[in-house]
Amino acid sequence: MRLLPFLASAIVTIGVVFVLNTQLTIGPTKSPKLGYFLSPQHGFWKNAENVNTNFDASIVAGELKGNVDVYLDDRLVPHIYADHDEDAYFVQGYLHAKYRLWQMDFQTRVASGRLSEIAGADKLSIDRFFRRLGMVYGAEQTEANINATNPVMKATVDAYTSGVNAYLKQLAPEDLPFEYKLMNYEPELWTPKKTYLFLMFMSYDLTGHSVAADLQLTNTRDFLSYDLFSKLYTNNQDSLDPIIPKGTVYQKPSIIPIKPVNADSTYLLHKSGVAYNLQTKFETSPEAPNKNNGSNNWALAGSKTKSGRPILCSDPHLGLNLPSLWYEVQITTPTHSTYGASFPGSPAVIIGFNDSLAWGVTNAGRDVLDYYELKFKDSTENEYWFNGEWKSVTKRKEVIKVKDSADVVEEIAMTHWGPAMYDAHYQNPQSKGRNLAVKWTAHNASTGVETFYQLNRAKNYDDYLHAISLWTCPGQNFVMATKSGDIAIKQQGSFVARWERQGDFIMPGQDSSYDWQGIIPNEENPIIKNPIRGFVSSANQKATDVTYPYYLGTATSFPLYRGISVNKHLINMSQITPQDMQSLQTNNYNVFAETARPALMRYLQTDKLSTDAKRMVEELTHWNLFNEEGSKGITVFKIIWDSVEQAVWSDELAGSDIPLTKPDAYVLLDQLLKDSNWSIADDIRTKDKIENFKDQVTLGVENATKKLLELEKENKLEWALFKATRVMHLTKIPALSRMNLPIGGGVNIINATTENHGPSWRMIVHMTDEIEAYGLYPGGQSGNPGSPYYDSFINYWAAGKYYHLLFLSKEKLIKNERTKWHIQFKTA
Amino acid sequence: MKIIISILLCALLAYAVGIYGNLPWWSFVVTNLIVAIVVPQKSFHSFLIGFLSIGLLWGGLALAIDQGNHHILATKVATILPLKGSYISLIVLTSFVGALLGGLASLTGSFIKMK
Numbered sequence: 025m026r027l028l029p030f031l032a033s034a035i036v037t038i039g040v041v042f043v044l045n046t047q048l049t050i051g052p053t054k055s056p057k058l059g060y061f062l063s064p065q066h067g068f069w070k071n072a073e074n075v076n077t078n079f080d081a082s083i084v085a086g087e088l089k090g091n092v093d094v095y096l097d098d099r100l101v102p103h104i105y106a107d108h109d110e111d112a113y114f115v116q117g118y119l120h121a122k123y124r125l126w127q128m129d130f131q132t133r134v135a136s137g138r139l140s141e142i143a144g145a146d147k148l149s150i151d152r153f154f155r156r157l158g159m160v161y162g163a164e165q166t167e168a169n170i171n172a173t174n175p176v177m178k179a180t181v182d183a184y185t186s187g188v189n190a191y192l193k194q195l196a197p198e199d200l201p202f203e204y205k206l207m208n209y210e211p212e213l214w215t216p217k218k219t220y221l222f223l224m225f226m227s228y229d230l231t232g233h234s235v236a237a238d239l240q241l242t243n244t245r246d247f248l249s250y251d252l253f254s255k256l257y258t259n260n261q262d263s264l265d266p267i268i269p270k271g272t273v274y275q276k277p278s279i280i281p282i283k284p285v286n287a288d289s290t291y292l293l294h295k296s297g298v299a300y301n302l303q304t305k306f307e308t309s310p311e312a313p314n315k316n317n318g319s320n321n322w323a324l325a326g327s328k329t330k331s332g333r334p335i336l337c338s339d340p341h342l343g344l345n346l347p348s349l350w351y352e353v354q355i356t357t358p359t360h361s362t363y364g365a366s367f368p369g370s371p372a373v374i375i376g377f378n379d380s381l382a383w384g385v386t387n388a389g390r391d392v393l394d395y396y397e398l399k400f401k402d403s404t405e406n407e408y409w410f411n412g413e414w415k416s417v418t419k420r421k422e423v424i425k426v427k428d429s430a431d432v433v434e435e436i437a438m439t440h441w442g443p444a445m446y447d448a449h450y451q452n453p454q455s456k457g458r459n460l461a462v463k464w465t466a467h468n469a470s471t472g473v474e475t476f477y478q479l480n481r482a483k484n485y486d487d488y489l490h491a492i493s494l495w496t497c498p499g500q501n502f503v504m505a506t507k508s509g510d511i512a513i514k515q516q517g518s519f520v521a522r523w524e525r526q527g528d529f530i531m532p533g534q535d536s537s538y539d540w541q542g543i544i545p546n547e548e549n550p551i552i553k554n555p556i557r558g559f560v561s562s563a564n565q566k567a568t569d570v571t572y573p574y575y576l577g578t579a580t581s582f583p584l585y586r587g588i589s590v591n592k593h594l595i596n597m598s599q600i601t602p603q604d605m606q607s608l609q610t611n612n613y614n615v616f617a618e619t620a621r622p623a624l625m626r627y628l629q630t631d632k633l634s635t636d637a638k639r640m641v642e643e644l645t646h647w648n649l650f651n652e653e654g655s656k657g658i659t660v661f662k663i664i665w666d667s668v669e670q671a672v673w674s675d676e677l678a679g680s681d682i683p684l685t686k687p688d689a690y691v692l693l694d695q696l697l698k699d700s701n702w703s704i705a706d707d708i709r710t711k712d713k714i715e716n717f718k719d720q721v722t723l724g725v726e727n728a729t730k731k732l733l734e735l736e737k738e739n740k741l742e743w744a745l746f747k748a749t750r751v752m753h754l755t756k757i758p759a760l761s762r763m764n765l766p767i768g769g770g771v772n773i774i775n776a777t778t779e780n781h782g783p784s785w786r787m788i789v790h791m792t793d794e795i796e797a798y799g800l801y802p803g804g805q806s807g808n809p810g811s812p813y814y815d816s817f818i819n820y821w822a823a824g825k826y827y828h829l830l831f832l833s834k835e836k837l838i839k840n841e842r843t844k845w846h847i848q849f850k851t852a
Numbered sequence: 853m854k855i856i857i858s859i860l861l862c863a864l865l866a867y868a869v870g871i872y873g874n875l876p877w878w879s880f881v882v883t884n885l886i887v888a889i890v891v892p893q894k895s896f897h898s899f900l901i902g903f904l905s906i907g908l909l910w911g912g913l914a915l916a917i918d919q920g921n922h923h924i925l926a927t928k929v930a931t932i933l934p935l936k937g938s939y940i941s942l943i944v945l946t947s948f949v950g951a952l953l954g955g956l957a958s959l960t961g962s963f964i965k966m967k
Contacts, residue, residue, distance in 0.1 A: 029895070030963035037956040041878045044949065059953065062946045063877040064913035065870030068929055069946070072921035198873035202925070206932075759931035810925030 117187025169469030230498035236312035318564030319386035338384020348803025388499030396533030610824035668724030862905030888961025902958025907951025
């Protein structure tokens, strides 16, 4: 043996193995373990799925009560046929895991504040945010309640959990999903709590806008004074077309919330959070849920359709992500047969239809999260002042594990209101040193999972009413249509009976007078069934006009124009077919610009404009008012409108050290329409001159022209190029995402596709004897970036096309030419 | 001839230990080492045998997988790594990383039997 060369060579070999087996730090990120990652028998190559993969399989599972057949169609949609309901949910869990494991795991990690465990201290601020908001606390309440009181739901979630875990247990290390290999960690077994955490995350996504908005609105009010604030953030929406048509008569409210006598001085006019001495550093909060997390849905009665049968359309607008939030599935058992979009992470179908009834949801947008300001006795935060005495808190311990670092422990003071989210240990720039407790309906035990379970089985209007009566959070507008001809929409959830402006801002937390005075009884929530106009609809606008006896919340939470557009189109249509509804769901007409463009033109002093500005105005006036992919007019309109807003608001909002809430577009538009001498138009920074709308609109157009000329130079004036819609992978890695999609639409448009947000599951259901349904979501059935089914629907989605959904009995499905593969689940 | 047999033997054993995902990805280091002891060669030849065996195995497997996958994943990974989205570069890199380590392992083994 030649010792020295041997040793030298051995050391080099071991060294190379070591380096290739280590995650290297490259900038802010860590590389995969390169040797492992590249190994064709272990690493990412194993995830490069053959495009002609045969998905046939035979699986033995002792947990099953009977055999289950799954047929996959050409789009990889599973059609599950089971003899027992629990078996169906077992198989649904198995398939979710098989196709979407990483995403299920990742989303629940985000929800439970466990990102640092895999990504290191970099993600600590996000984890702290979700822990302190009470996400885990809320999921625990739901789990305890379901385990104690709801054996059927417990069995359902348990069966789903065993299905996920049956897949995990047979998963060979080399077959781990791609992202685990990239980020170098491993999945863990599923638990029912993870399902509740996932649903908690949906509550956050759809009602958590207030987490940031309430702080920002409070700071904006403090900055402007309440008087000016109430002009710029008015709750009057002149052009509102509510979900429940105007003129509907509401019954007397059973709760009449009393505004505290001192509310003006200690709440509305009060300036909070100014005299704090800050010792803590500011944490970055995750980006707040999108205000446009909304949706469209509507149902047509037979009187409006060509066939004489109802048509239901549902189209939830959410963040556009890969792998998609949605996974299509058909579940058929002796008790029901249902098709639709499911959430990987939860059993049953969430938006879909069965052989008798179809349903869809939009977000209600109601405020169900409030902040209460606390006064702690001392820095131990063991006692706080409440109703004239020092009251003890209980401390909730949340341990955050951090990769390559010590655990971080959050000691959260639990108060009468809820968790003290912000305190001396946790602040962000908007919380400004205040001690704030969060009260949120999502902290209460939820029976939401049963709502979907029941809707999957609902046969008629009464079943639908019963199913949704179990729904608490996030508040939704549930639309439905039945084969027998009924249509209805109801806004349902646990809604707080509020006095006007209650909870729009941070509330005093030192006595119970600012507490919620009740939850509005279900039977007083807005509802409409079979209206004379032949349709029901919602698009996140306010549910009712001002005659509804409860305060709906600050108007800034409610998009106005999409609803106007939907109703305007539906009123004028008749003899409607599903194809007409496809055109409507993908409609790009800009109803806001229809009013705003002439309003702007009225004030524009064209003679004062530069040649370039005149050219841009020319482009604007020739625009056909459709936000089409290739349109330049909409880009010009958007930049001009933003620029006019900037000219009007920027002086009032100037000088703040933190970002303030921008007034909504309708505020300016309503003023442009009625009052040419609105005092706010004046730029208060110019002392010697009083500007009016004419000055500001002309200035806005001139400023916009500079930006537009730049865009023109970059060749980004066409709407799709300017907007650059993308569907991002959950890790935000561009290579795993789809960028710059050729699609129109936008804010205020029925086709509500913005940069990273939009229609996430377009569905149209025609309630004929054999149900005729169309749908798709911007993603693909496989979560594997190495599969051709990863993003297979995206081009079709962007083009506004639809798939005809296969909803068939087992016998018919087997014979269908689109049925491709068969997975047999056999009981042991 | 002995060289070719050694190459085939190394590749075969490396493939065999690679089937078991529970074994570490670098298990071929051990099998290459053993082959170099059992079938002694000059050090340079050993390095070449180890280099070619794993290089061809990894490159060949990657190439075959990539063909069947129509470059879908390789293009994405070659953008992340970053190799400008070139699946060919990624296959070459894969092959080279395996080859380098395979060569070093065989070289190390060759010194054990050498006098």
